[in-house]
Amino acid sequence: MNKWLSRAVIGFFAVLSANALAFQDIDNSIYFPAVAQGHGSCNGAPKPQFVQYDNAEITGTQGEQLQFCSINGYPPSGGCDGSICQVDNTTVPSLSLSGGNSFKTSSYxxxxxxxxxxxxxxxxxxxxxxxxxxxxxxxxxxxxxxxxxxxxxxxxxxxxxxxxxxxxxxxxxxxxxxxxxxxxxxxxxxxxxxxxxxxxxxxxxxxxxxxxxxxxxxxxxxxxxxxxxxxxxxxLTLNNHAIINGRTTSRQLFMEGNTQINQNQQQGLTCFEDDFNRTSLGQNWVPFTSTGSFIPSIVSSRMRLTEALNNEATAATYQRIFPAAGNVVTVEFDYYAWANLSGVGADGVAVIFSDATITPKTGGFGGSLGYAPRTDSTPIKPGFAGGWLGIGLDEYGNFSNPTEGRTGGPGFRAQAVALRGSESASYRYLTGTGANLSPKLDVRNTSTAGPGHRYKLTIDSRSSGAVWVRVDRTYNGTQQTLIDWYNVLNASGQSAAPEDLLLSLAGSTGSSVNNHEIDNFRVCALKSRPVEPQVDHFRFTLPQQGLTCSASDVTIQACANESCSQLYTNPVTATLSPDSTPSATGGWVGGSHVTFTNGIATTQLRRNTAGNVTVNVIGSTPSSKPYQVNLCSYTSSPGNYSTANCTVNFADSGFIVDVPHAYANQTVTGSIKAVRKDNASQQCLPSFQNVQKSVSFWSDYLTPNSSDAGFSAYTVSVNGTGIGQAANVATPLNLSFNQNGEANFTVAYRDAGNLALNARYTGSGDEQDLLLEGQDSFIRVPRALLLSANNSYNPAHQSGQCSAADISCKVFARADEAFELNIRAVVAKPNEDNDFTNNLTAYNYQQQNIALQHSLVQPATGVAGDLDAESYNHELGATTTVRQKVSEVGVFDFSLVAPSSYLGLNLAAANLPIAVVSTGSIGRFIPAYFAVSQPMSSRVTLDAACNTSNAFTYLGQSFTYANPPSPYLYPKSANGADTQNYLIEPWWRYNNQWDKRTYSDIVNGINVGFSNSLSTPLGRQSTLNSQVLLSGESLWYEKPVQFKEVFRAAFDLTLNASDLTDQDGVCYRQNATSDCQGFTFTQIDRTMPLYWGKLVIQDVYGPETQPLEQPIYVEHYTSNGFIRTTDDSCTSLPSISNFALQSTDYDVTTTGVPVPPQVLAGLTSSNLSQGKSAIRFSAPGAGITGYIDSILNLNTHDLMWLAEDKDGDGSFDQTTQGRAQFGLYRGSDRVIWWRESN
Structure with a gap:
């Protein structure tokens, strides 16, 4: 297993005893990943695990859900950064509080x-x-x-x-x-x-x-x-006004009152580990071998640095940078030095800290442990490149010995640990242990790896003017301090620490050998960062021959990969070798420090006396990869990169050729001058004057190379004649040299790139054996870059061009959906139009890291959004196609930032700017889909038909929404980002009315009906957001003929996929590629009771001499049968004149003063009170007996929700009735119970 675990360890920076480290290091990324969380399994966790009341608040959640199993209902609305806290039903692991983590009690x-x-x-x-x-x-x-x-x-x-x-x-x-x-x-x-x-x-x-x-x-x-x-x-409980600034992890968290938990991240050591339980070292180590053939690798789940073979020197650099100032760095590992051999083992391992700006290269083998130099070998082995501190575990004893090219030391010390200093101090010996540490550093005569002691190295640079180093070792549970705190800066000649350090492990053997291995590597630091993308290596293009009286042009490439097919286009600065200005031995015009633009730097090399100059890169920021070798190619043999081609020979005579840079396909005038060096002035003097000579010309392709895929070969013409493309097919041309020894000629090249023009004169006759050579490189720049778009999303609008640039544009693409952005480079032509569309294509133009840009055309008040491809690499060929995306809605103009340089040439300084022709208005871009949600803050609720203190609705009775469905239709890009421009009118294209909506209640098994009086019931809440609101909806539960006990509303509102689709086909989906789908508001309300109700007009009787009151009341069905609906003070009865009061015995009137035997009828109340009203009849008079049937048509008066099926025919009766009887009457045999009314 590869344990590259980043750990924020709040621990100690000093070296502690083994006993003090008994409780494990606490990995904050595991146990405190966020501001607050629960731990342990959700099985058996307290419910709720997180309880929050009142004004309690957690800040620093960054809008993320908290890792708790559960949360209490109705937590405070601002409990997490101003919003309701949400939990994700997960936790973090529990810390073990047993075993090595058991509590330690005091013996006092x-x-x-x-x-x-x-x-x-x-x-x-x-x-x-x-x-x-x-x-x-x-x-x-x-x-x-x-x-x-x-x-x-x-x-x-x-x-x-x-x-x-x-x-x-x-x-x-x-x-x-x-x-x-x-x-x-x-x-x-x-x-x-x-x-x-x-x-x-x-x-x-x-x-x-x-x-x-x-x-x-x-x-x-x-x-x-x-x-x-x-x-x-x-x-963990917080009461009252308690505050925690930091992070919390608990089995249960309780917060009330005005308590707070505020994010406050602590600084600690960040640790990285490697147990090497895999087959290859991977990306975190860069191995190298300077002597021998063995390359550091994983063997038996350990990193082996050397085999038990003679004269090996290897190293492996860890890919992390450690700032030197104000830092603490600890390095720990188990050390194995062993061999199944007799005699003395050798040599050891060095832990090395080196200047991060200098490419690591290992030092000498044997006793130098890959850190110090070795001058007694052939060739001489310099010390570790950029070395600042080397800590040697020395089995044989020569790391402390001032022999073989090492500086300082007490002499031979076997079985010792020693420190050596910086390269600037010749890797001088600093301090170390005595000889013969016990136990020994290595084991011999064994086939079992050992001894496996654990070493810990600590570097503390937090004190001003000091860098303290300490080395400890643990074996058999005992800790041993080998080198106590030592201030490296006190050592004679030791350089100040560089700004940043690299960590390397080097191993070596000599005439005696051991296997050298490490395991369970761990490095911790207060400050560290990953090694940023590095330059793979550098490549020089330079002349093989230079003139001592003139500087030679040199181009340097910073390569991003081994083949240099890609350049490192981020900013780079480098220091060149020779590290000097021009002199008799050679140097750089303007100095040895160069800056790269888009991966290329140009400079000039000069040597003032005949001889050779060898070039290289000493160091760079960022550095090149450890142990990489830089390469060179001569302009006379382009593409032939080798370390053998890094030497320029400077001679005292030759040609100076000058060809100006220009646009591709442009004819320019160049010059050639035959010169020799004047020994007195060191200047170039003319060799040919007022004479015609035949000079042979040929060209070389430098960049791009003729072997590159997609390259198009074109001939360079000189004075209108196409010349050869190699020295053996050079084209002779007659040139007339003037009195200054100079001749002019015209040069033309059809395409873009960097080429070399070579000139050679071979003497004859009196000039027998005279050979003059010279060359110049020149760059041809594309005239313009033209952009266009294409997409197959809408076959009727593939180009996307829309001059109207408004909502009338056809749909071109969806936001964050890829479309083709095509870029074509063109060459110059004598007569150009403004858009360069008739110019020829530049097939050989290639350039990396060209910035792309865009602007929003419409909506004018919108946002431009983000491009997916922020830059592109222009490739060889007719057109480079970029898969581009834009994250917003609207019409856009796509363009690019014209390169400021090309192949190292500053285009502004050369007056060769590259024109850019943008796409023009491209659109229309629409959202990729809608995300739909009903916010918790506006949960759908119902407005009961009877809205008393105990609100309810009868089955069959209409009710409405108190808080209607009001979902947000979040317009999303294909990547799931919100598209803000869609909200701007008229770019809002959703005007659906939910025509396909349906209601159902599968919980209670009752159908739900609805109606709406509005022609457009669905409307947008505000132009500031994407919320829509359903208005005017009237709903009812269809009343079944069979009685049903009271239940609570829990119906679903289901929207069809078409209900959630706008005019452009943008619909509700889970993501940009899933199918359109509907949306369901599930189990709406879940609180409003539904009653199966009925209206009862009671049968009553009483004496004819007294008024008679006939009760009217409502009942609803329960598990105990029908009971009076005492909560009903809502139901309204029609006026008494709407009742049918039928009698063969009386003349029943509803107005005026009755004259017996007339009977006056009237309602005690038209609205029920506590579920009851009554019809009051006046007394008909003594002896005038009879009955009155009171009948109410429920259907006529819209009260069918109080109807029942009395006759059992399977449908509701449209009327209900009761009989009022005056006089003594035993009643009908069909009536079971009568009520007498006084």
Whole structure:
């Protein structure tokens, strides 16, 4: 397993004893990944695991869900950064609090300090401490130990405890009002029992890093404030106004009142590990071999640096950069040095820190351990390139010995550890152990790898003017300090630390050997960063022959890959060799420091005397990959890159050829001058004057190379004649040299690129054996870059061009969906139009990292959005096609930023700007899909038909929405980003009316009907957002003939896919490629009761001499049968005149004063009160007996939701009735029960 685990470890920066490190390093990325989370399995977790009430708040969630199994219902609306907290039903792992992580108790069982006085300072320097009780303004200061075990600590009334760096094991911690804990350094506080903190301040200044691990519960009360990462095995409770600044992980989190948890990320050591349990080293190590054939690799799950073979020197550089200033770096590994051989083993391993701007290269083999030089070998082996500190584990003994080219040291010291210094101090010996460490560094006569001791190297540069180094070793559980704190900067000649350091491991053998291996590698640092993309290597293009009286042009490429098919186009600066200005031995015009633009630098090399100059790159920012070799090619043999071609020979005579840069296909005038060096002035003097000579010309393709795929070969013409493309087919041309020894000629080349024009004169006759040669490279620049677009999304509009540039444009593409952006380079022509469309194509133009850009044409008030491809590489050929995307909606103009340089040529300075012709208005771009959601803050609720204190609705009765469906239709790009421009009118294209909507209640098995009086019931809420609202909806549960007990509304509103589709076909999907789908508002409301109700007109009787009241009431069905609906004070009855009052005995009137035997009828109330009303009949008079049937047509008066099927025919009766009887009458045999009314 490859354990490249990034760990933010809040631990110690000093080297601690093995015992102090018993509790594991706490990996914050695992146990404290966010501001607050739960731990442990959700199986058996407290429910809810996260409880939040009142005004409690967590800040720093960044809008992400919290890792808890569950949360209480109705948490505060602003509980997480102003929004409702959401949980994702997951947790983080629990810390093990057993085994090596078990709590450590103090061996002091009594009370150690029972009181203190104000102003008293009490030092605590022992590791086992008893019970402490302090309740006055005194100060406890813990110092001198790395671990403290305290039986109990109680504080209050102004008492203060100052904790220095270390681990604190407190069995019982009670913090009472006005107690203060200050932290100095990096502290871990372990608490065994439940702990209450009441109005206490803990690390409030945040001056140190504090991690608190509780084996029980922790409760913060009142105004307690803590700056820490807090882990509780059980519950963490915040009451009142308590505040935690940091992060929390707990089995349960409870927050109430005005409590806060605020994100506050602590700084700690970040660690990286490698156990080498795989087959290859991978991307995090770069191996190299300078002597021998073995390359560092993984063998038996360890990194082997050397085999047990003679004269090997290897290294592996770790791909991370460590800033040298203000940092702490620790390096740990298990060390194996062994061989199944007798005799003395050799040599060892060096841990090396080197200047990150210099490409690492290993030092000498044998006793130099790959770090120090080795001058007794052929060839001489220089020391490690850019080396600043080498820590050698030396089995044989020569790393401390001032022999074989090493500087300084006490002499031969076998079985020792030693430090050597910087390259500038000749890798001088600094300090080391004595000889013959016990146990030894290696084991012999064994086929089992060993000894496996663990080494720990610490470099601390946080103190001004000092870099402290310490080396420790652990074996059999015992820690041994080999080199105690040593200030490297005190050493004679030691250079100041470079800005950034690289870490390498080097191994070597000599005439004696061992296998050298490491395992369980771990490096930690306060500050580090990954090695940024590096230059693979550098390539020089330079003349093979130069003139001592003139500078020679040199082009350098920064290669991004091994073949240099791609250039490193980020900014690069480099230092060249020779590191000097021009001199008798050679140097660079303007100095040896060069800056690269788009991967290319141009400079000039000069040597003032005949001879050779060898070029190279000494170092660069960013550096090139470790151990890589730079290559060179002569302009006379382009593409032939080799280390053997890095030497230029300078002669005293030759041709100076000058061809100006120009646009491709442009004819220019060049010149050639035959010169010789004047020894007095060092200047070039003319050789030919007022004479005609036959000079042979040929050209070379430099960039692109003629072997590159897609290259188109065109001939260079000189004076209108096409010339050869190699020296053996050079074309002779007669030139007339003037009195200054100079001749002019015309040069033309049809395409773009960098070429060399070579000239040679071979003497004859009196000039026998005279050979003059010269060359110049010239660049041909494309005249313009033309852009166009294409997409197959809409076959009727593939080009996307739309001059109207508004909503009338046809659809071209969806936001963040790929379309083709085509770029064509063209050459110059004598008569050009403004758009260059008639110019010939430049097939050989290639350039990397050209910035693309765009602008929004419409909507004018919108946003431009982002391009997917921010740059592109122009390739050889007719057209380069870029798969482009834009994240927004609208009409756009796509363009590019004209390159400011080409093949190292500053185009502005050369007055050769490349014109750019943009696409013009391209559109229309639309959203890729809608995401749909009903926000929790506007949950769909119902408005009951009877909205009393116990609101309800009868089955069959219409009700409406209190909070209607109002989803957001989020217009999304294909990548899932919001498209803001769609919200702008008239770019909002959704005007659907949900014509396909349906309702259903599968929970209760009742059909739901609806109607809407509005022609456009669906409308947009606001032009500022994407919310739509359903208005005017009237709904009802269809009443079944069969009775049904009370249930609560829980119906679904289902929208068809077409309901969620706009005029351009943008629909609701899960993503840009899934099918269009509908959306369901599920189990709406779930609170409104539904009653199966009926209206009852009761049968009554009474004496004819008294008025008679006939009750009318409503009932609903329950599990106990029908009961009076006492909550109904809503139902309205029609006027009494709408009742059919039928009688053969009486003349029933509803108005006026009755004259017996007339009977006057009237309602006691037209609205039911507590589910009841009544018809009051006047008394007909003594002896005038009879009955009246009171009949109400429910259908006529829209009260069918109170109808029932009395006759059992399977349909509701349209009327309901009751009989009022005056006089003594035994009643109908069909009537079971009569009520007498007084």
């Amino acid at each position: 069982n009594g009370t150690q300090i029972a009181w203190c006085s104000s102003g008293q300072n009490i030092p605590l320097t022992e590791s086992n401490i008893g019970k402490i009780q302090v309740y006055d303004s005194c100060t406890l200061t813990f110092s001198g130990q790395s671990e403290y075990k305290v039986k109990a600590l109680e504080m209050g009334s102004g008492a203060k405890a100052i904790l220095s760096a270390g681990d604190y094991w407190v069995q019982s911690l009670q913090l009472n009002p006005n107690s203060v804990i200050e932290v100095d350094g990096d502290v871990r506080l372990f608490i065994y029992g439940n702990s209450d903190w009441n109005s206490a301040d803990i690390n409030v200044s945040g001056s140190g890093n504090l991690t608190i691990i509780s084996y029980g519960n922790v409760t913060l009360n009142d105004s307690t404030e803590v700056n820490a990462y807090i882990y509780t095995d059980n519950a």
